[in-house]
Amino acid sequence: MGSRSVRFALALAMVAGSVSGARADAIDRRIDALMRRMTLDEKIGQVTLASIAEVFDYDKVASGAYGNVMNFGTAKEFAKVLAAWRKSRLKIPLLHGTDIIYGNRTLFVPPIGQASSFDLGLNRAAAEQAALESVAAGTNWTYAPMVDLNRDPRWGRVVEGAGEDVQLAACMAGARVAGFRAGGLVVSAKHFVAYGFGEGGRDYDAVEMGEPFLRDRVLPPFRAAIAAGAESVMSSFNAFNGVPATANPHLLKDILRRDMRFRGIVTSDWGAIDQLKNHGLSPDPLDLTVATFNAGVDLDMASDFFRKYLPIALAQGRVSKARLDEAVRRVLRVKFETDLGKRMRVDVEEAKATQATLDPRGRAIAIEMGRRTTLLLHDPKERLPLADVSRIAVVGGLADSPRDHMGPHPALSQMGDIVTLRAAITERAAKAGARVDYLEACGACRFPTDTDETVIAEAAKAAAAADVIVAVVGETYEESGEAAARADLALSAPQVKLVEALAATGRPVVVVLTGGRPMLVENILDKVDAIAMVWFPGTYGAIGAAEVLFGDVSPSARLPLTWPRSTGQLPLSYDRLPTGRPASADDKWTNKYIDVAWTPRFPFGYGLSYGRTTLAAPRLDKAKAKPGDTVTVSVAVTNSGTRAVRETVQVYVHDVIASRSRPSRELKGFAQVDLAPGETRDVAVPIRVATLGFHVEDGSYVVEPGMFRIFVGKDATTETAVELEVTGGSRVAPWDAPIPCVDPKTTKSAKRR
Numbered sequence: 001m002g003s004r005s006v007r008f009a010l011a012l013a014m015v016a017g018s019v020s021g022a023r024a025d026a027i028d029r030r031i032d033a034l035m036r037r038m039t040l041d042e043k044i045g046q047v048t049l050a051s052i053a054e055v056f057d058y059d060k061v062a063s064g065a066y067g068n069v070m071n072f073g074t075a076k077e078f079a080k081v082l083a084a085w086r087k088s089r090l091k092i093p094l095l096h097g098t099d100i101i102y103g104n105r106t107l108f109v110p111p112i113g114q115a116s117s118f119d120l121g122l123n124r125a126a127a128e129q130a131a132l133e134s135v136a137a138g139t140n141w142t143y144a145p146m147v148d149l150n151r152d153p154r155w156g157r158v159v160e161g162a163g164e165d166v167q168l169a170a171c172m173a174g175a176r177v178a179g180f181r182a183g184g185l186v187v188s189a190k191h192f193v194a195y196g197f198g199e200g201g202r203d204y205d206a207v208e209m210g211e212p213f214l215r216d217r218v219l220p221p222f223r224a225a226i227a228a229g230a231e232s233v234m235s236s237f238n239a240f241n242g243v244p245a246t247a248n249p250h251l252l253k254d255i256l257r258r259d260m261r262f263r264g265i266v267t268s269d270w271g272a273i274d275q276l277k278n279h280g281l282s283p284d285p286l287d288l289t290v291a292t293f294n295a296g297v298d299l300d301m302a303s304d305f306f307r308k309y310l311p312i313a314l315a316q317g318r319v320s321k322a323r324l325d326e327a328v329r330r331v332l333r334v335k336f337e338t339d340l341g342k343r344m345r346v347d348v349e350e351a352k353a354t355q356a357t358l359d360p361r362g363r364a365i366a367i368e369m370g371r372r373t374t375l376l377l378h379d380p381k382e383r384l385p386l387a388d389v390s391r392i393a394v395v396g397g398l399a400d401s402p403r404d405h406m407g408p409h410p411a412l413s414q415m416g417d418i419v420t421l422r423a424a425i426t427e428r429a430a431k432a433g434a435r436v437d438y439l440e441a442c443g444a445c446r447f448p449t450d451t452d453e454t455v456i457a458e459a460a461k462a463a464a465a466a467d468v469i470v471a472v473v474g475e476t477y478e479e480s481g482e483a484a485a486r487a488d489l490a491l492s493a494p495q496v497k498l499v500e501a502l503a504a505t506g507r508p509v510v511v512v513l514t515g516g517r518p519m520l521v522e523n524i525l526d527k528v529d530a531i532a533m534v535w536f537p538g539t540y541g542a543i544g545a546a547e548v549l550f551g552d553v554s555p556s557a558r559l560p561l562t563w564p565r566s567t568g569q570l571p572l573s574y575d576r577l578p579t580g581r582p583a584s585a586d587d588k589w590t591n592k593y594i595d596v597a598w599t600p601r602f603p604f605g606y607g608l609s610y611g612r613t614t615l616a617a618p619r620l621d622k623a624k625a626k627p628g629d630t631v632t633v634s635v636a637v638t639n640s641g642t643r644a645v646r647e648t649v650q651v652y653v654h655d656v657i658a659s660r661s662r663p664s665r666e667l668k669g670f671a672q673v674d675l676a677p678g679e680t681r682d683v684a685v686p687i688r689v690a691t692l693g694f695h696v697e698d699g700s701y702v703v704e705p706g707m708f709r710i711f712v713g714k715d716a717t718t719e720t721a722v723e724l725e726v727t728g729g730s731r732v733a734p735w736d737a738p739i740p741c742v743d744p745k746t747t748k749s750a751k752r753r
């Protein structure tokens with residue numbers, strides 16, 4: 001069997017590793033037998049996760065003191081770990097984790113961009129490819145997907161998530177977990193919990209949140225990830241309602257274990273146990289170890305506290321032997337269920353050969369991802385697609401900066417492989433017989449410099465010779481991701497100056513935005529012809545983006561988060577609760593600002609295409625339904641334009657009268673349809689009535705009888721609606737609450753165990 005088929009076989013073994021019946025019993029017996037042979041140090045090794053370091057003590061792998069490792073990203077590095085591991089007495093397979101977030105050798109557009117495709121199959125395929133490339137290099141566990149919901153793009157980590165909406169985030173979580181697992185990785189959903197709601201959009205900040213909100217919005221993507229097979233969950237850095245999540249028994253035991261029925265591993269985040277001293281929990285590492293371990297963290301990532309202090313805690317009776325055994329069993333169960341033992345080998349030469357070339361399958365997925373995530377935000381004069389042009393000026397250093405195309409998590413991708421926007425546009429233009437002049441102007445144009453004025457003026461002068469100008473501006477890779485919170489989402493002053501100078505030439509200007517979050521476009525909107533967001537294009541995404549710009553493919557991406565007009569509007573999401581004084585232009589005493597409109601610049605679900613789709617009046621297959629029913633919303637979609645398009649039909653629901661205030665809109669389903677010019681197709685979106693409910697203070701989930709408005713449209717502002725009457729209510733325990741986007745039939749066995 002070649003290396004590729006071996007990898008596929010392993011991947012299949014993992015998926016086939018459904019843990020039921022005889023296999024589960026055999027694993028339990030294997031664990032029992034092993035536990036009887038393990039020393040205390042070996043047991044503690046299993047709850048220890050040691051990171052690569054300049055001075056890494058390989059002997060601790062050999063002695064079993066380090067039972068899991070992380071960040072030995074290349075096969076060569078991991079081979080050293082394996083050499084030590086082969087000397088270990090019990091040869092218990094190691095979990096080897098790495099942040100495989102949106103690709104490894106082949107980089108895709110990051111998760112926030114992937115979510116904008118609304119294409120679950122494509123997300124799954126990208127995750128699977130990322131996994132295959134990582135397994136080849138020796139990683140067997142990914143710290144992804146990040147399933148944190150958020151509605152504040154000041155937070156840099158929006159780039160790693162699926163945006164603000166619970167339905168979309170749950171769908172993406174399931175798709176990405178399934179893809180990673182199919183490619184052979186153990187999966188860790190993160191960060192538990194509410195990490196995306198830190199005050200002020202600052203990373204690591206505290207969160208205060210009511211539990212019904214937590215259960216309605218924040219938990220479902222984790223539940224979807226677990227239903228799809230995520231074997232581990234990472235606790236978050238933030239304090240939650242006054243208690244750090246890493247030492248929060250209510251979160252980890254009552255909610256994650258009891259209410260969400262999670263039976264895998266809880267790992268801490270990087271150094272989080274040590275950092276609890278900064279939360280003021282205790283200055284004493286022993287206390288922090290006891291608090292965390294007893295709260296329900298099973299695995300210590302990179303604090304090395306469990307290894308050092310659990311023996312003392314056990315001797316003092318502050319941690320029970322039963323608790324240690326429980327955590328060790330969880331770790332062992334994941335290792336055996338996923339057949340990790342079969343992967344305790346790596347062929348450095350073979351991996352080198354595999355890494356030397358990019359996989360054609362990955363390339364195809366990455367290009368398709370580029371097509372499906374190029375989000376057309378603004379094109380009032382229909383200047384796009386580019387046609388009948390013979391000279392194009394591509395302006396701005398971000399157009400030709402491979403490192404910035406990679407975004408914040410480059411993994412093992414290589415700069416030399418990146419097809420930049422400049423290269424992709426040049427190549428596509430050549431096919432159309434057009435020539436591209438590239439003008440770097442002020443480079444990334446981030447921080448004002450003395451030379452800006454001159455270089456901008458020169459670039460504008462040169463660009464004026466073109467038929468159309470493509471200006472590439474936005475974020476650099478360092479301005480997005482962890483620890484990259486922004487207090488202002490405006491484009492930088494030099495970037496605005498550059499765009500203004502280009503617009504002043506009188507030539508049509510198409511702005512291509514790169515980055516990991518929405519940026520304010522207020523001061524350029526009326527000056528330019530079009531604006532398209534391409535996120536961080538990764539290795540080949542620019543090829544797909546160029547195809548969209550030239551009209552080979554009509555843009556189909558839709559916003560997975562609300563795009564603000566002003567940073568001061570944040571946090572902002574479409575699914576807010578109504579107020580007693582709804583915003584009104586004619587009435588000062590209403591829910592709005594005095595200095596900026598209350599509406600976003602672009603709403604959730606929004607995105608333009610080159611076609612003209614219209615939705616006919618929606619139909620419901622029944623006007624009355626019970627909580628156990630599924631209703632089907634159908635709508636005829638017509639493409640009256642001249643180009644093939646993909647439309648995303650979005651179904652939002654509002655519970656008109658309820659015992660709690662309910663969001664004015666909540667996405668409950670969506671479906672994509674491809675339409676040839678002139679074509680009409682009926683699109684059906686099934687909605688489980690059980691998903692129309694909400695959680696109440698005691699954690700239970702209720703569906704209340706009454707009228708619901710079912711909105712159907714192309715973004716969250718749609719006013720087209722039909723009415724559904726729900727007859728008879730229901731109230732279920734938290735673990736029986738429906739999971740958005742997850743077929744209840746597929747979760748039954750998980751719940752039983």
Ligand code: BGC
Pocket residue numbers: 099143190269270482
């Ligand atoms: C991040 C995690 C990540 C970990 C390991 C932490 O700082 O919060 O998301 O998995 O580092 O790299």
